[in-house]
Amino acid sequence: MLAALRLSLLTATLATAACLLLGVPLAWMLARVPFRGRRLVRALVTVPLVLPPVVGGVALLLVFGRRGLVGGWLDATFGFSLPFTTAGVVVAEAFVAMPFLVISVEGALRGADARYEEAAATLGASRWTAFRRVTLPLIGPGVAAGAVLCWARALGEFGATITFAGNFPGRTQTMPLAVYLALEQDLDAAIVLSLLLLVVSVAILAGLRDRWLGAT
Amino acid sequence: MTARRWAAVAAAALLATAGCAGGENDAAGGGASPGSGGARGSGPVTVLAAASLTESFTAIGTRFEQLNPALDVTFSFGGSSGLAQQIVSGAPADVFAAASPATMRTVTDAGDAVGAPVTFARNQLVIAVAKGNPRGLTSLSALAGPGVKVALCAEPVPCGAAASKALDAAGVRLTPVTLEQDVRAALAKVKLGEVDAALVYRTDAGAAAADVDGVEFPESAGAVNDYPIVALRDAPNPAGAAAFVAFVRTPEAQQILADAGFRQP
Numbered sequence: 052m053l054a055a056l057r058l059s060l061l062t063a064t065l066a067t068a069a070c071l072l073l074g075v076p077l078a079w080m081l082a083r084v085p086f087r088g089r090r091l092v093r094a095l096v097t098v099p100l101v102l103p104p105v106v107g108g109v110a111l112l113l114v115f116g117r118r119g120l121v122g123g124w125l126d127a128t129f130g131f132s133l134p135f136t137t138a139g140v141v142v143a144e145a146f147v148a149m150p151f152l153v154i155s156v157e158g159a160l161r162g163a164d165a166r167y168e169e170a171a172a173t174l175g176a177s178r179w180t181a182f183r184r185v186t187l188p189l190i191g192p193g194v195a196a197g198a199v200l201c202w203a204r205a206l207g208e209f210g211a212t213i214t215f216a217g218n219f220p221g222r223t224q225t226m227p228l229a230v231y232l233a234l235e236q237d238l239d240a241a242i243v244l245s246l247l248l249l250v251v252s253v254a255i256l257a258g259l260r261d262r263w264l265g266a267t
Numbered sequence: 268m269t270a271r272r273w274a275a276v277a278a279a280a281l282l283a284t285a286g287c288a289g290g291e292n293d294a295a296g297g298g299a300s301p302g303s304g305g306a307r308g309s310g311p312v313t314v315l316a317a318a319s320l321t322e323s324f325t326a327i328g329t330r331f332e333q334l335n336p337a338l339d340v341t342f343s344f345g346g347s348s349g350l351a352q353q354i355v356s357g358a359p360a361d362v363f364a365a366a367s368p369a370t371m372r373t374v375t376d377a378g379d380a381v382g383a384p385v386t387f388a389r390n391q392l393v394i395a396v397a398k399g400n401p402r403g404l405t406s407l408s409a410l411a412g413p414g415v416k417v418a419l420c421a422e423p424v425p426c427g428a429a430a431s432k433a434l435d436a437a438g439v440r441l442t443p444v445t446l447e448q449d450v451r452a453a454l455a456k457v458k459l460g461e462v463d464a465a466l467v468y469r470t471d472a473g474a475a476a477a478d479v480d481g482v483e484f485p486e487s488a489g490a491v492n493d494y495p496i497v498a499l500r501d502a503p504n505p506a507g508a509a510a511f512v513a514f515v516r517t518p519e520a521q522q523i524l525a526d527a528g529f530r531q532p
Binding site for chain 1 (some may be wrong): 346348349351352355356416418421423424443444445446447448456459460461462
């Protein structure tokens with residue numbers, strides 16, 4: 052059972068990292084770059100929020116499964132397939148949790164004054180420097196809040212994970228899956244597991260919150 | 268400003284997690300409609316049945332409603348162990364049909380059954396493979412071969428218990444890629460092509476004959492599952508429950524089960 056908890060914490064953290072890497076640039080694009088189809092892209096980004104997670108899992112299978120659009124090619128070229136792997140769990144969690152990050156960061160970017168970036172540019176900062184030294188500190192709290200939401204959602208992910216990544220102890224059985232299966236066998240064990248997950252996640256969230264409040 | 272922002276974030280987080288938890292409970296819990304009681308032998312009858320009974324019980328239910336127009340049967344199909352746990356936790360249901368005596372015992376031990384369960388069908392395992400058996404898997408030992416991806420049911424579910432019994436009998440040790448929560452979920456992974464094989468009941472392979480082939484193997488004879496059925500103590504519609512349990516044992520219903528590939532008890 053500790054294996055399930057460890058796997059949950061690991062995959063939720065990796066999924067959050069993946070969301071930060073992909074989500075912050077995406078949010079920046081949505082907030083700062085006017086392009087055709089921006090509304091469509093924004094709607095697509097929020098789709099996983101609306102979609103039942105199980106449906107998201109099926110969608111992932113159709114794309115990344117062994118016979119999927121991308122998965123078939125991966126399997127044929129590299130002999131690598133995502134379903135039933137820990138990487139598959141991370142993909143499922145990132146898919147479901149990403150909108151929380153993108154929406155928070157985009158909101159923060161829209162709230163931040165673009166003229167600071169322009170001022171930095173007139174003083175000779177490159178775009179990357181301006182983003183790193185001016186924009187990121189401005190939207191820091193928004194990014195942090197988005198990351199926390201994203202992490203929390205990934206930690207609780209159930210539907211997409213069991214559909215896309217299956218259920219195998221130590222490899223793809225995260226805490227919510229372990230709770231669900233324990234529920235069928237032993238109610239008391241399921242309650243203990245649920246409380247454990249609750250305590251750990253509240254402790255982590257409380258710890259992070261204080262640190263960030265002190266820093267900002 | 269930061270304090271206010273944090274308050275908003277905390278509220279959003281609470282809303283988000285509460286919303287998600289609720290939604291997934293609904294998805295996992297299945298939707299058994301509560302019966303409203305009603306007159307003797309009329310109204311809704313809620314039947315919780317093992318996932319492997321999906322097609323045959325749906326057919327039996329249609330016939331049952333034709334013969335008893337006052338009764339209206341609603342099914343909730345799922346893994347037997349999950350259904351048993353729902354009953355013990357107080358799910359409003361009239362009849363429980365399980366895929367193994369062990370899961371039925373959860374319900375009878377909790378005192379939630381009326382009388383002793385009756386065995387109404389038997390089932391055994393086959394190896395479900397993609398149509399045409401492209402990897403040529405014809406025995407349990409072939410499943411342990413390198414690069415063969417296998418889905419099994421989780422141990423608490425009857426098909427999982429039967430699978431490990433059969434594997435033990437054959438002396439085969441294999442590491443599945445996934446342990447599914449009911450037999451239909453394991454079968455779905457074969458249909459989707461995500462696994463090469465799954466151990467499912469022959470009735471499940473039969474129901475999905477358009478997409479999968481069922482390969483019989485000798486060790487399955489040692490892991491035959493009895494299907495017990497029982498009326499439930501807290502049934503909102505006890506008369507309807509008794510009528511349905513009786514109907515499942517009639518020759519007509521037994522014929523429907525036999526057509527689906529079940530064996531007579």
